[in-house]
Amino acid sequence: MIKVENLRFSYFxxxxxxxxxxxxxxEGEFIAIMGENGAGKTTLIKHFNGLLKPSSGRVLxxxxxxxxxxxxxxxxxxxxVFQNPxxxxxxxxxxxxxxxxxxxxxxxxxxIKARVKKILEILDLTKYSNSSPFTLSGGERKRVALASxxxxxxxxxxxxxxxxxxxxxxxxxxxxxxxxxxxQGKSVxxxxxxxxxxxxxxxxxxxxxxxxxxxxxxxxxxxSNEEFVNECSLELPQISKLMKALKDLGVNQxxxxxxxxxxxxxxxxxx
Amino acid sequence: MSLRVxxxxxxxxxxTPIHKMDPRAKFMFIIVIFALSLLFTNLIGLTILFLxxxxxxxxxxCGKKWLKTMKGTAFFAILIFIMNFITGSSFAFxxxxxxxxxxxxxxxxxxxxxTSPDDLGLALEQMKIxxxxxxxxxxxxxxxxxxxxxAQTVIDAQKSRGLELEKGNLIKRVKxxxxxxxxxxxxxxxxxxxxxxALESRGFNASKKRxxxxxxxxxxxxxxxLILTILLLIFGIYIKLYVSLPQIDLPIKFPTISFYxxxxxS
Amino acid sequence: MNEPIxxxxxxxxxxxxxxxxxxxxxxxxxxxxxxxxxTGPSGCGKTTLCRCLNGLIPNFYSGExxxxxxxxxxxxxxxxxxxxxxxxxxVFQNPENQLFSLTIERDVAFGLENLGLPKKExxxxxxxxxxxxxxxxxxxKAPYELSGGQQQKAAIASVLxxxxxxxxxxxxxxxxxxxxxxxxxxxxxxxxxxxxxxxxxxxxxxxxxxxxxxxIVIMNDGEIALDGEPSKVLTEEAYLLGVGIPKVTxxxxxxxxxxxxxxxxxxxxxxxxxxxxxxxx
Numbered sequence: 001m002i003k004v005e006n007l008r009f010s011y012f013x014x015x016x017x018x019x020x021x022x023x024x025x026x027e028g029e030f031i032a033i034m035g036e037n038g039a040g041k042t043t044l045i046k047h048f049n050g051l052l053k054p055s056s057g058r059v060l061x062x063x064x065x066x067x068x069x070x071x072x073x074x075x076x077x078x079x080x081v082f083q084n085p086x087x088x089x090x091x092x093x094x095x096x097x098x099x100x101x102x103x104x105x106x107x108x109x110x111x112i113k114a115r116v117k118k119i120l121e122i123l124d125l126t127k128y129s130n131s132s133p134f135t136l137s138g139g140e141r142k143r144v145a146l147a148s149x150x151x152x153x154x155x156x157x158x159x160x161x162x163x164x165x166x167x168x169x170x171x172x173x174x175x176x177x178x179x180x181x182x183x184q185g186k187s188v189x190x191x192x193x194x195x196x197x198x199x200x201x202x203x204x205x206x207x208x209x210x211x212x213x214x215x216x217x218x219x220x221x222x223x224s225n226e227e228f229v230n231e232c233s234l235e236l237p238q239i240s241k242l243m244k245a246l247k248d249l250g251v252n253q254x255x256x257x258x259x260x261x262x263x264x265x266x267x268x269x270x271x
Numbered sequence: 272m273s274l275r276v277x278x279x280x281x282x283x284x285x286x287t288p289i290h291k292m293d294p295r296a297k298f299m300f301i302i303v304i305f306a307l308s309l310l311f312t313n314l315i316g317l318t319i320l321f322l323x324x325x326x327x328x329x330x331x332x333c334g335k336k337w338l339k340t341m342k343g344t345a346f347f348a349i350l351i352f353i354m355n356f357i358t359g360s361s362f363a364f365x366x367x368x369x370x371x372x373x374x375x376x377x378x379x380x381x382x383x384x385x386t387s388p389d390d391l392g393l394a395l396e397q398m399k400i401x402x403x404x405x406x407x408x409x410x411x412x413x414x415x416x417x418x419x420x421x422a423q424t425v426i427d428a429q430k431s432r433g434l435e436l437e438k439g440n441l442i443k444r445v446k447x448x449x450x451x452x453x454x455x456x457x458x459x460x461x462x463x464x465x466x467x468x469a470l471e472s473r474g475f476n477a478s479k480k481r482x483x484x485x486x487x488x489x490x491x492x493x494x495x496x497l498i499l500t501i502l503l504l505i506f507g508i509y510i511k512l513y514v515s516l517p518q519i520d521l522p523i524k525f526p527t528i529s530f531y532x533x534x535x536x537s
Numbered sequence: 538m539n540e541p542i543x544x545x546x547x548x549x550x551x552x553x554x555x556x557x558x559x560x561x562x563x564x565x566x567x568x569x570x571x572x573x574x575x576t577g578p579s580g581c582g583k584t585t586l587c588r589c590l591n592g593l594i595p596n597f598y599s600g601e602x603x604x605x606x607x608x609x610x611x612x613x614x615x616x617x618x619x620x621x622x623x624x625x626x627x628v629f630q631n632p633e634n635q636l637f638s639l640t641i642e643r644d645v646a647f648g649l650e651n652l653g654l655p656k657k658e659x660x661x662x663x664x665x666x667x668x669x670x671x672x673x674x675x676x677x678k679a680p681y682e683l684s685g686g687q688q689q690k691a692a693i694a695s696v697l698x699x700x701x702x703x704x705x706x707x708x709x710x711x712x713x714x715x716x717x718x719x720x721x722x723x724x725x726x727x728x729x730x731x732x733x734x735x736x737x738x739x740x741x742x743x744x745x746x747x748x749x750x751x752x753i754v755i756m757n758d759g760e761i762a763l764d765g766e767p768s769k770v771l772t773e774e775a776y777l778l779g780v781g782i783p784k785v786t787x788x789x790x791x792x793x794x795x796x797x798x799x800x801x802x803x804x805x806x807x808x809x810x811x812x813x814x815x816x817x818x
Contacts, residue, residue, distance in 0.1 A: 087458060090449065090453035196744055242810060262795075469637075471618045
């Protein structure tokens with residue numbers, strides 16, 4: 001479990017970015033952290049692997065206090081995938097790039113070989129093993145960045161804006177992949193403002209605004225709530241807007257995704 | 272000396288008379304302070320030059336940042352003092368040299384904290400420096416904080432993959448900078464490409480004749496400053512040539528080798 | 538009115554150093570005042586096509602270009618990018634890398650200074666562009682002081698001040714939160730409706746933009762696969778090409794499979810609500 005207790009944080013002597021966050025994230029949970037730009041989302045997730053230490057309060061990862069532990073140790077539990085893969089790619093081959101973290105964690109050569117091979121297969125990157133990561137397309141580079149974090153099999157996987165610039169198919173693939181990870185018992189935490197993507201995934205949604213948590217609950221509850229959504233510079237999912245337009249017909253207002261909408265409407269129409 | 276000392280050279284937009292001044296007038300003032308501080312070796316003279324800047328720094332609301340810069344350069348300041356003192360100079364002289372160093376740092380810090388790169392660029396342009404050169408300069412200045420943020424992101428990303436920058440012997444530490452440098456350089460190149468594309472699309476270099484939308488004009492304050500600056504220069508030269516300033520000193524001298532010899536003999 | 542403002546004939550382009558062409562056999566006409574959304578899976582050639590519209594291809598990006606591109610009557614092979622910039626404005630994805638000055642006002646003036654216009658005219662156009670986009674109150678601000686949405690508005694104003702007849706926008710809302718994204722799209726819609734500026738908007742998230750477009754062009758693998766009115770183009774076929782058709786449209790395709798009948802395939806929420814209302818009564 002990741003436990004956040006009364007977390008307050010400000011950079012140097014500037015204004016407070018996080019104003020008292022209390023949060024519990026359990027194993028095997030799928031969470032979307034959403035909120036307007038500047039709400040503190042990225043600042044919050046950087047506390048999970050110790051990149052940032054609390055100004056006051058504390059963050060415990062499986063009982064370990066992040067204030068007293070190095071980023072390298074915490075990284076073994078919490079894998080953080082940054083938004084822009086170009087901020088981390090530097091190796092001559094995709095293979096080396098993915099193996100980099102395992103070398104840092106001092107795994108043996110045999111284990112490295114096995115794990116890198118496996119993750120490249122899972123993410124459909126085997127054909128690029130010997131290619132330079134710089135020659136790949138944007139979407140492929142994002143997959144390499146993801147592979148280079150998943151390769152050490154962290155318990156908690158944190159994704160910062162994983163859907164920006166991705167086309168529909170890439171997002172579908174990502175969604176299925178995340179759901180697979182969750183079934184395997186991993187916790188997946190994603191920071192995003194892609195409302196439609198979240199609506200189709202049904203994670204637990206935590207809404208951050210101006211450094212505070214304003215809402216925490218299932219996606220259907222949070223994303224169909226106009227007040228919450230407006231406070232955080234988000235929009236209601238399209239399906240939700242449709243349901244709202246038909247409110248007077250007594251339609252269920254908590255439906256946010258296409259599949260549920262279809263099932264519900266088919267039932268209603270067949271009556 | 273941490274990177275924080277560079278904060279003292281970073282422009283911040285504030286609404287003070289100093290910020291609003293024409294950069295050319297400010298620059299004249301800095302140059303004169305520079306010249307005079309080189310001219311004088313007297314402790315009192317240099318201290319006065321140093322103190323002249325303090326009300327200006329306060330007026331520009333840059334006091335806190337200036338203090339940080341002073342703290343940041345303390346190491347070098349002390350070094351200068353020691354170097355002078357050990358090689359036999361008097362206490363007063365060594366102190367004077369330290370103050371000269373701090374005066375120079377302060378004056379340039381004051382200039383850069385109160386002058387936006389855009390205004391600086393305009394000043395250079397109006398001094399007939401070719402526009403593409405000026406643009407290169409202002410863009411470089413503009414990109415410094417952006418690239419600094421990129422650098423921090425790259426470091427964070429690699430630390431999150433288990434990279435430990437603090438550990439290992441010298442060779443390992445140098446090697447550990449490759450995962451930082453390469454993404455940084457690649458990002459910088461990508462950024463430049465995007466900027467270049469955007470520039471092309473906005474007609475950059477389309478016309479040889481380029482009239483700037485905003486031109487710098489001297490205000491009353493700028494003229495007054497210019498006149499005062501010239502008077503200061505004249506006054507300073509006069510003092511140097513014709514007035515002997517009192518010498519304050521402490522009767523301390525760094526023990527020289529001959530002193531040790533005599534000490535050991537006895 | 539019947540002369541296309543963009544006329545592309547048999548266009549094929551291969552970037553220098555690559556073996557395969559990024560776009561092939563493109564034949565495309567756009568007419569004054571259209572609001573065209575250009576979309577397609579990653580790598581389909583959308584960005585490459587856009588670059589051909591303002592001369593970045595072939596002037597900035599080298600490679601082999603076959604075929605002809607005419608924009609506002611000008612052949613892009615025979616005119617510099619800066620000349621074409623008077624007719625075609627380009628707004629890029631990342632707001633940070635297309636704002637050059639330390640104040641928004643100067644950025645909006647930047648393109649006009651480049652064109653060598655006299656100061657008086659620059660001043661008039663800057664005022665106008667700031668007002669149309671609704672950011673006059675931000676004129677003294679520096680780009681880094683603004684939110685992503687405000688920065689993109691500034692970028693649009695900077696392009697608008699050059700009074701182009703066509704504005705091309707390459708995924709301008711990628712980095713923006715949903716609220717800002719919609720604001721930007723409304724600004725663009727206003728430019729199209731009020732000033733008749735032809736808009737070419739590249740976007741993945743059709744949920745947001747389908748409602749504004751009067752024409753959608755879907756590319757795939759370097760070629761134009763579908764081209765026409767939104768309700769005609771956003772079909773099963775588009776979905777199978779990997780295009781993220783609006784959720785309401787997807788819903789209706791699925792309901793059609795359950796044998797429900799509709800008058801019109803909805804592309805916007807309003808249209809969907811009307812259809813459903815009819816069915817539910």
